[in-house]
Amino acid sequence: MTPAQQSAKTAEICRLAPVVPVLVIDDLSHAKPLAQALVAGGLPALEVTLRTPVALDAIRAMAEVPGGVVGAGTLLTPADVRAAKAAGATFGVSPGATERIIAACEEEGLPLLPGAATASEIMALLERGYTVQKFFPAEQAGGAAYLKSIGSPIPQVRFCPTGGISLKIAPDYLALKNILCVGGSWVAPKERMAAGDWAGITTLAREAAALPRSA
Ligand SMILES: O=C(O)C(=O)C[C@H](O)[C@H](O)COP(=O)(O)O
Numbered sequence: 132m133t134p135a136q137q138s139a140k141t142a143e144i145c146r147l148a149p150v151v152p153v154l155v156i157d158d159l160s161h162a163k164p165l166a167q168a169l170v171a172g173g174l175p176a177l178e179v180t181l182r183t184p185v186a187l188d189a190i191r192a193m194a195e196v197p198g199g200v201v202g203a204g205t206l207l208t209p210a211d212v213r214a215a216k217a218a219g220a221t222f223g224v225s226p227g228a229t230e231r232i233i234a235a236c237e238e239e240g241l242p243l244l245p246g247a248a249t250a251s252e253i254m255a256l257l258e259r260g261y262t263v264q265k266f267f268p269a270e271q272a273g274g275a276a277y278l279k280s281i282g283s284p285i286p287q288v289r290f291c292p293t294g295g296i297s298l299k300i301a302p303d304y305l306a307l308k309n310i311l312c313v314g315g316s317w318v319a320p321k322e323r324m325a326a327g328d329w330a331g332i333t334t335l336a337r338e339a340a341a342l343p344r345s346a
Pocket residue numbers: 153180204205206224225226267293294295296314315316317
């Protein structure tokens with residue numbers, strides 16, 4: 132898959148909804164009802180972070196949920212990329228970007244949303260052909276004001292910022308022309324998952340899905 136094809140695909144995924152839930156799943160039995168709850172609330176694109184032992188099995192279970200588009204987050208090595216693809220992930224997300232991760236995703240045909248946090252990192256990915264990038268960690272690295280400034284000299288790169296974003300501040304990002312969507316874990320709080328409060332998670336998803344965006 133070429134970088135242009137990768138970016139076209141990640142742009143399509145980012146346009147599905149204003150928010151991509153970032154999920155940390157500890158209990159495999161939560162995977163399916165969680166995906167169903169989020170899709171029912173209008174958030175089809177789901178990022179399962181590879182931060183827990185059950186993450187790959189969770190991706191397998193969630194990939195069967197109708198309407199869901201399940202990706203793998205926290206890709207740190209080429210082995211992560213191959214395991215994510217084998218588990219049925221349809222896209223990948225990385226907190227940063229290395230040549231090895233990028234090459235592995237291109238080889239596997241796994242559309243990658245590569246992470247960047249500085250102008251030079253953004254430019255390096257742009258040179259490589261990646262026009263859709265994750266901005267991480269968004270709030271800590273400068274927030275919406277930073278991305279607005281980056282948009283002046285580098286308007287051709289569009290972002291999915293993640294890290295520290297909430298329902299309250301998401302609109303600051305979504306109002307920018309260079310933002311396709313935001314990522315965040317707030318739509319799937321640990322306590323609600325532990326309590327099996329899937330209806331509550333659908334309500335959070337609905338609020339997030341209703342956020343207006345300009346790009
Ligand atoms: O592990 C990854 O690859 C990630 O994608 C990092 C996440 O995007 C952020 O950790 C989400 O941040 P919060 O919404 O503040 O919880």
